[in-house]
Amino acid sequence: MSSTEKGRALSEELNPGMEAALEARYGHLLPGMAEGIVDFAYGRQYARPGLPLRDRYVATIASLTALGGQTAPQLKVNIAGARKAGLTQEEIAEVIWQMALYGGFPSAINGLNTALEVFAEEESQE
Amino acid sequence: MSSTEKGRALSEELNPGMEAALEARYGHLLPGMAEGIVDFAYGRQYARPGLPLRDRYVATIASLTALGGQTAPQLKVNIAGARKAGLTQEEIAEVIWQMALYGGFPSAINGLNTALEVFAEEESQE
Amino acid sequence: MSSTEKGRALSEELNPGMEAALEARYGHLLPGMAEGIVDFAYGRQYARPGLPLRDRYVATIASLTALGGQTAPQLKVNIAGARKAGLTQEEIAEVIWQMALYGGFPSAINGLNTALEVFAEEESQE
Amino acid sequence: MSSTEKGRALSEELNPGMEAALEARYGHLLPGMAEGIVDFAYGRQYARPGLPLRDRYVATIASLTALGGQTAPQLKVNIAGARKAGLTQEEIAEVIWQMALYGGFPSAINGLNTALEVFAEEESQE
Amino acid sequence: MSSTEKGRALSEELNPGMEAALEARYGHLLPGMAEGIVDFAYGRQYARPGLPLRDRYVATIASLTALGGQTAPQLKVNIAGARKAGLTQEEIAEVIWQMALYGGFPSAINGLNTALEVFAEEESQE
């Protein structure tokens, strides 16, 4: 299976419809960009065997929090993905709050607020 | 047990002598700073029960890598700590390399170089 | 007086009700987090005798501006706090504008816009 | 011609009315700030002969994208400026997307979204 | 030609031996990482037809400068690449100095110092 095929399988599992949405939104300006994300971010990164998906989400949530509120849309998507990969709300909150030490208290508070939004959406869907 | 006592126990386990070293280096300018780090970073963050220590190191290594090479000294300390907490060299490399997506390729490459330094020191100590 | 008590006294003076608000919002996910902020950020940092509160606000406003718009909510809170600690609107604007040199012109302009919001709220409350 | 005069000519060409708008908005707090921007950013930077304006916009869009979404207002202004300086929509998208490598994928995606907003406004004005 | 083949051709032209060096240095920990960089960074980014290579280097140098000194090793490599792609020393200095506006004066000065190192190496090789 090529890295593109592996990436497509994983991206459809984690974020169904993402490749088509990227293609529809950006493809007229950047042909091939959607496939590039599928191949690299999913096929060559998230699908790598060396680390469980759950740990990858810990790493992603930590870094997006520390990098600051500018990545809030991506943090939301990845918190939702982390929930599917088995992380509890408490564990996600712990990862984010730990970032007070590295990205500063404002980035941790802003990250928690983003998490609360995702958790509230979960509950409204139940 | 107070948060300071909990923090002291954990910091001595993970980084023996750290509190005394901080006090010796910074205490004349910033009285109480070493205890503050022990209480907050160790007692009120790393010692929290909600997330295993191993996951905390995944989060820390991810964020320090994404924040960039300026945190190389702290990244070194935490990679060494992560090894004690049970992460393999491969797992640590995976966490760092995943950061190419979030902190950019240069931050991931610089993080890997820091990890290689720590791994080389490990081998020279065997 | 313990660092938690010192922090509580200062946080209630500067941001009345903050600890209770943090506990209500985040406490179910992160027990003890609100007390940790009170103890560390207020009791072990802002309450330290080595620097007047006014200077601490200069430092905080400068850094939040330079770190960029992602910390706008925290910048608003601290500009309001700085006004209570005696900084004039002009002095606050000077601190922010100086950041053009260090955080770049966009961060300084964005910081000034945040300050104008706070100043407009002040006037509407008179 | 002084650097202020050169800057004023260029800023009026690229962003008509900008100096007056800055003076009206910030001048009561920061006298001379608008002229300082005109003199330095336009007269002593953008007006320098060593690099064509088109290349300067490539550099600006690249850096604002990589620095993250916090600079979105400035990115919008400069994408509009880049269009006037002759860059196509495709070229601008290429510059932004390349930043996935340096500022991370989230910053590139956020930058593309800002560009799409500018391009949509262009079309609504035709 | 696949994106990996296109990337390999371009990376060998711009940085001969890079893929083999990455494989030798990181391949034991991260199998496939070197190919991933060749495929994505070169084949799917730098080799895209939508923007000339010269402009891509302007964008890269701008962003690495603005992101700060932590990316100095990558800035060096890309300044050398930009010279091969036809940018003059003066043009490179202009791109870097313009970043004073966006990444702050320290990042611009640090970037210029990195450029001076590359230019000195050029002269010593003549």
Added chain:
Amino acid sequence: MSSTEKGRALSEELNPGMEAALEARYGHLLPGMAEGIVDFAYGRQYARPGLPLRDRYVATIASLTALGGQTAPQLKVNIAGARKAGLTQEEIAEVIWQMALYGGFPSAINGLNTALEVFAEEESQE
């Protein structure tokens, strides 16, 4: 007195010989850059009457610390300047340590290490 003259007077007082050093180092690539720094950073920023020089140094040290170790050379220069402007070693340490809250603990520790270097040089010059 023009902003350039005001800036020159202040820069010569705070950093004697700086303009000539900048001109010698960068002037062949970037004619006028040294004067631009003198005019803007000193004449139009540090020389502004709205904030005492001492406060400006508090703001600068805070922001350079929070922005991270990549600005260490500039942090050194400004800590030395702050000492001349009347800040004690303890006050400077307090400003830097407070940044643990905003720029993260690593940036504060790295900033303190830079300060210790400056203080050691002071003592060796006595």
